[in-house]
Amino acid sequence: MTSLPISIDDWLYANRQPDLGPRATLSALLERLHADDPAWITLCDESRLNEQLKRLESEGANHLPLYGVPFAVKDNIDMQGWTTTAACPAFAYTASTTATVVQRLQAAGAVVIGKTNLDQFATGLVGARSPYGKVPNTFNPVFVSGGSSSGSASVVARGLVPFALGTDTAGSGRVPAGLNNIVGIKPTPGTVPMQGVVPACKTLDVVSVFALNVTDAADVLGLMQGVGDEAVFKPVVMKPAWLGTCSRPLRVGVPAEVDCDVSLGFDSAFKHAVERLQRMQVEVVPVDMGPLHEVAQLLYEGPWVAERYSVIKPLLEAQPQSLDPTVRHVIEQASRFDACQTFEARYRLANLARQAESIWTSVDVLMVPTTPTCPTFEALDEQPVALNSALGRYTNFVNLLGWSALALPSSMSSSGLPFGVTFIAPEGADAALADWGLRWEEATSLPPGAELPVHQTAQATPAPRLAAEPSLKLAVVGAHLKGLPLHPQLVERHCRWLCTTRTAPHYQLFALAGTKPAKPGMVRASEGGAAIEVEVYEMPLSGVGSFLQAIPFPLGLGNVELFDGTWVKGFVCDPAGLDGALDITAHGGWRAYLSEEAHTHERI
Secondary structure, X not given: OOOOOOOHHHHHHHHOOOOOOHHHHHHHHHHHOOOXXXXXXEEOOHHHHHHHHHHHHHHOOOOOOOOOOEEEEEOOXXXXXXXXXXXXXXXXXXXXXXXXXXHHHHHOOOEEEEEEOOOHHHOXXXXXXXXXXXXEOOOOXXXXXXXXXXXXXXXXXXXXXXXXXXXXXXXXXXXXXXXOOOEEEEOOOOOOXXXXXXOOOOOOOEEEEEEOOHHHHHHHHHHHOOOOXXXXXXXXXXXXXXXXXXOOOOEEEEEOOOOOOOOOOHHHHHHHHHXXXXXOOOEXXXXXXXXXHXXXXXXXXXXXXXXXXXXXXXXXXXXXXXXOHHHHHHHHHHHHOOHHHHXXXXXXXXXXXXXXXXXXXXXXXXXXXXXXXXXXXXHHHHOHHHHHHHHOOOOOHHHHOOOEEEEEEEEEOOOOOEEXXXXXXXXXXXXXXXXXXXXXXXXXXXXXXXXXXXXXXXXXXXXXXXXXXXXXXEEEOOOOOOOOOOOHHHHHOOOEEEEEEEEOOOEEEEEOOOOOOOOEEEEEOOOOOEOOEEEEEEEEHHHHHHHHHOOOOOEEEEEEEEOOOOEEEEEEEOHHHHOOOEEOHHHOOHHXXXXXXXXXXXXX
């Protein structure tokens, strides 16, 4: 192999070639990896690679969605028999089990190729607080890579692996994505199992995914989803796999006031991102970020820092010198808070969360700079806490509020550094964010990562979609069409318009007598039928029950055949309700009939 595969599809294509296969491709990859690369803490050796490959070969599992695909794991996530360090040698231990998220990916055929560097105990957003080295920005080594999942972002951005796992408490799955021109998907807390992950803040932590494109990130997350035995998180109610409703443009909130680094050109880069939104025909809505910034302050200036203290208390008390000085300084702040202050902070968060939830009444999704700046290592040495805080200005509040987020590449700034944006949505909207992310990605002309080539390979075996609320396809034929009196019933239930099409040529349409508002009835005909115009929507199942209750006799929902031979649910009419009805089949649809009626009245 002269060049490495890049995306998951590339790796699957190579691994399924008779003259290659995972053993050849992964051995070639290992030869190109170096232990002195600061992105790695532990590389897979030949013995560990063989152990993983034997499992794949014994199962004959080349149909698996991640067959032989290599990935990296942040070194606060356990691999059985491997050392977990959390970037602190004095804390290191040999893991007795493999983290559940990793087990699920291995069951899908993926192979762990190494464990990556991080800000010690996942405390930081800079990628510089580790005794294993500072991870540089992939575009300019003078600048930070972002953290704490710095190593995982770096190896993806350089095309060494198609995806990697990080963790995210305050932005660690987003900031390094934004500063390295890759995708970082941060799921709703509670949607992926956290067993086998060294906690930072156990009530906020979530495993995140880095990848070169939205499809790869979403597919990996889909394979990991489903909680384990944790009692920390409440069950997450999944939302539909789309944002907004069918009746209006998507409403995207942007900060009413944005504070981005002018010297790096990040201010202009965000302005260009907003302009791109406007070209995508969405409604851009200014949002007061004040309550969200207040929430963000609670994360490090409030008692949640005590969760970090609880994880390393014995080590901190016995060997304080073994911790990075800045990390130690941050975690020692836990001693400032007593039980009373902890409850007061919880009450404060509850009040702020109520204010924050009101945002979703005016917008469907937020777009913010992933991070407003990117310091040099030299500047960071002078202001380690202040600059770290600046990096998290638009990330720190998300997990405290239980929301979902997707960090995406946006443009290259005038400084030559990549600039990214993050889309934020309510809890359970992970699938909807991925759906929107595909649209954004299509409108963004950037090569992935550190200007990696885009390979065209055969379509891979699809991985499971991200979990979302179940839905059904619904064909409407009359008063529920766009602009007609009952269309708001679809809007209220957050339906998504899919297409305007026609039925198979086997239906008759009647204008029913005495209905208010006026409604048609459609029946399947054994002869004399025609193709009738319909609009097809996707409706969340949670809205179907109340929708059915609102449908009066003689109408109901049944099975309707479309022109292409597919079947969907749709409006049908009981033949008993056709007494006195007017056959309007020849018009080909309710709109055409109404238009003709209007013209007739005008002529009269």
